[in-house]
Amino acid sequence: MTYPVITHHGAIVGVTGSCHQLHLNAVSSLLIDCGLFQGEGTGRSPGPAIDFPISGIEALLVTHIHLDHVGRIPGLLAAGFKGPIICSQPSARLLPLVLEDALRLGVTQEKATIERYIELVEQQVVALPYEQWYEVLCTDELTCRIRLQRAGHVLGSAYVECDLHYLPGGTRKRVVFSGDLGASHTPLLRPPVSPKRADILVLESTYGDRLHDERINRQQRLERMIDQALADHGTVLIPAFSAGRTQELLYEIEDILHRKALGTSALRSAEGLAVDWPQLPIILDSPLASRFTQAYRELSDFWNEEARQRLEEGRRPLRFRQLITIDSHDQHVKTVNYLASTGRPAIVISGSGMCTGGRIVNYLKAMLGDPRHQVLFVGYQAKGTPGAVIQASEGAQGFVMLDLDGEMYEIKARVATLGGYSAHADRKGLVEFVAGMQEWPERIVLVHGERRAKEVLAQALTSRYDEEGRVLSVEIPG
The missing domain is CATH 3.60.15.10 (Ribonuclease Z/Hydroxyacylglutathione hydrolase-like)
Known part of the structure; x- marks a missing residue:
């Protein structure tokens, strides 16, 4: 041999x-x-x-x-x-x-x-x-x-x-x-x-x-999708892997918020209701993702030049003011119930990235049946995972049923996939x-x-x- x-x-x-x-x-x-x-x-x-x-x-x-x-x-x-x-x-x-x-x-x-x-x-x-x-x-x-x-x-x-x-x-x-x-x-x-x-x-x-479509413009597309979803006074649910994707999203959302703070602070919907960007909560609901985010902060020497420059300017790409970290299970349950029962706009980033487990599943159970909310995918969904089933419902005629933990749930929430975030x-x-x-x-x-x-x-x-x-x-x- x-x-x-x-x-x-x-x-x-x-x-x-x-x-x-x-x-x-x-x-x-x-x-x-x-x-x-x-x-x-x-x-x-x-x-x-x-x-x-x-x-x-x-x-x-x-x-x-x-x-x-x-x-x-x-x-x-x-x-x-x-x-x-x-x-x-x-x-x-x-x-x-x-x-x-x-x-x-x-x-x-x-x-x-x-x-x-x-x-x-x-x-x-x-x-x-x-x-x-x-x-x-x-x-x-x-x-x-x-x-x-x-x-x-x-x-x-x-x-x-x-x-x-x-x-x-x-x-x-x-x-x-x-x-x-x-x-x-x-x-x-x-x-x-x-x-x-x-x-x-x-x-x-x-x-x-x-080929990844317009990857360099992905932040602008993310901003437009969030604008659209928040005008409906719903929650944007982003299933994301704890390491990597979550920190990238926080980094780009911080930049969107930074630019919003320099310009118009609110988006006005067709009904005349305003989305208050300076008060918009960005909820990180994953104990593991929170620990990774802290580790990412401590490893800033390995960041690229642009990210380190933001730190030098006094910005906090992974620790900005509107970022809310949910740690305990009780906090998680209260947050799910609050967002599901009110019209408070919010962005939730939670694991797992393919919806195979973790806290994102509880958000999906509570919110998939409500058309005010949106599930936004930014990563690959392997065949057979709940994420792949939800993603496949995007643009489908009629409602699609999803099996989560042995129970069936109707998908009425809007579903979108944002290319370029792979x-x-x-x-x-x-x-x-x-x-x-x-x-x-x-x-x-x-x-x-x-x-x-x-x-x-x-x-x-x-x-x-x-x-x-x-x-x-x-x-x-x-």
Whole structure:
């Protein structure tokens, strides 16, 4: 067998469960991500259990802290993995928050067990600075070092460069795992820069079949949608992932509020009623998102130049005056009941992003049946999730029924999807990530995408290579 060899333990059917094993030789390997499966059609159990041998895994490399990339780490530890968990410095700060919440929701409520797992994680985490090589393995037959580079997807996200040197013949291989690559114009984050080279590239393909529409103008579209919804004196419900999307939304809403404060303070509806922007509550109802937002504030050194400039100007992009944080369950219940029973306009950001659980479900139960309210999607909805069902009702004739926790709810609220807010690169961005290398890979493996997305991206990559007279082997596992 010729090494390296890659096997996949997830993200080859759909966009969740990312977990890839890079076999360096017959006895040693690296694991890149260890994520949960979410939604239908994955063909896998949604739990954290590990269904592959872990012997010989020298290290786990974490590209970023979303659950579909780290949610099976508790199972990996339970299976006996004691090696280093290598991630970026911001991810090292955020990872325990994610896993603590995942353990509490999906494994156990027992405090001592959760604390024990988190202590293990913290002991095994290696916080690696960006752009710094780290030697994972050094033997007489092989040396392996890795490096993390900014991926622009979420704070701390990285793509991984694996540099392999086989002895005594001196053969060298560079394998790159993209993780999730971010789109351009992402608030707070610095954009990804292509690596210099790769022999093998394992590339995500979430939006490989589409282009993000007018991403640079997305804030204006967000503002218009909020204006429209608030004129009806309803609540705008935004399901958002706790890490990444929530902070981006807060950042852009703060900018809208800042501009409103400099101009007209109220919007007048067709009925002559005014929306008082200076008093408009922005409600963050997610304990986990609140903890992430606090961590984001503390990690401002990793923000991009524009975001740091706002701080220097005295603005507080993630801690502005109208931001209300809901912590306790009692506060949450009172807030849901108040907004459902009054005509007070508000914007609510709550998890989970695909409406599979969390506090957003209680808002949906209380408000989906009222046409005054609006559900605004800003992120990908995996097949089979409640979010996907609600999103599919957008523009539907008649009312659509939704199953939430075993009960059926009628969707009368307006539903909208705001394009351009994806945290993933689109087809153009993915192709440019490859074309930006000085030495293009001869082999690209497409993962983390629906079948059509992979096929369209494969064709786009092949066409780009053909234009340059280059040869490419594209693989679509599974």
